[in-house]
Amino acid sequence: MLNNRSATLEVLPELPVDRAGWVTRMSCTLWGHHVDNHDFLAAGKPFDRTCRCGAAYLPLDGSSTRVRHTLSCFLGHHTYQRLVDRDGYHEYVCVQCGHPLLFAADSDPYADSALFNKKVRYLCGLFGHHVSRVTNRNGFVEHACGCGHTFLRPESEITVIRHPARCVVAGHWITFLVARSGYAEYLCLHCGHPFCFAAPGSGRAAAAHP
Numbered sequence: 001m002l003n004n005r006s007a008t009l010e011v012l013p014e015l016p017v018d019r020a021g022w023v024t025r026m027s028c029t030l031w032g033h034h035v036d037n038h039d040f041l042a043a044g045k046p047f048d049r050t051c052r053c054g055a056a057y058l059p060l061d062g063s064s065t066r067v068r069h070t071l072s073c074f075l076g077h078h079t080y081q082r083l084v085d086r087d088g089y090h091e092y093v094c095v096q097c098g099h100p101l102l103f104a105a106d107s108d109p110y111a112d113s114a115l116f117n118k119k120v121r122y123l124c125g126l127f128g129h130h131v132s133r134v135t136n137r138n139g140f141v142e143h144a145c146g147c148g149h150t151f152l153r154p155e156s157e158i159t160v161i162r163h164p165a166r167c168v169v170a171g172h173w174i175t176f177l178v179a180r181s182g183y184a185e186y187l188c189l190h191c192g193h194p195f196c197f198a199a200p201g202s203g204r205a206a207a208a209h210p
């Protein structure tokens with residue numbers, strides 16, 4: 001028995017230990033998976049995404065993926081580029097974290113900007129987003145705050161939307177919603193926060209909730 005144990009101990013240090021990979025996997029388990037539109041663009045394919053930790057994630061089958069907050073965007077600023085004009089609004093998407101931004105076309109302070117930085121409006125995080133209805137789409141009602149933040153919710157009559165504690169603390173649990181304008185849009189099950197991830201070559205694929 002003792003001989004067996006010492007033999008095992010002699011072998012263990014020679015096993016390849018992928019410490020960096022282990023740390024990345026633990027980090028994703030603790031905080032949620034990384035999302036980065038730079039990575040999705042570089043991958044050059046619309047779907048079949050793999051996180052830095054090696055896990056396949058963001059599937060199209062309706063199951064959810066827990067994603068972490070992108071702290072450089074939250075504490076610094078998002079960097080937005082124009083996604084599409086629709087429903088009388090200009091829609092933008094963060095080139096890093098995939099956060100969308102929506103402004104009415106006739107009152108868009110960024111209408112002439114190809115690319116711009118914008119800080120999160122922290123007061124909305126504290127007191128809630130004061131939203132108005134934009135449109136009905138993909139089985140939800142879309143609401144937008146004056147800060148540009150959007151939510152897709154089942155409720156049509158709603159005036160203030162707060163980020164629930166579980167999303168603030170633990171990240172968002174997102175599921176595939178629709179592919180549009182070269183992006184795949186995902187939606188948090190708990191708060192209705194949408195995210196748009198680059199899906200090069202996706203064209204106009206099918207929606208999970210037509």
Ligand SMILES: [Zn+2]
Pocket residue numbers: 028032033034051052053054055
């Ligand atoms: Zn991961």
Ligand SMILES: [Zn+2]
Pocket residue numbers: 070073077078079094095096097098099
């Ligand atoms: Zn961002």
Ligand SMILES: [Zn+2]
Pocket residue numbers: 121124128129130145146147148149
């Ligand atoms: Zn707001």
Ligand SMILES: [Zn+2]
Pocket residue numbers: 167171172173188189190191192193
């Ligand atoms: Zn959420």
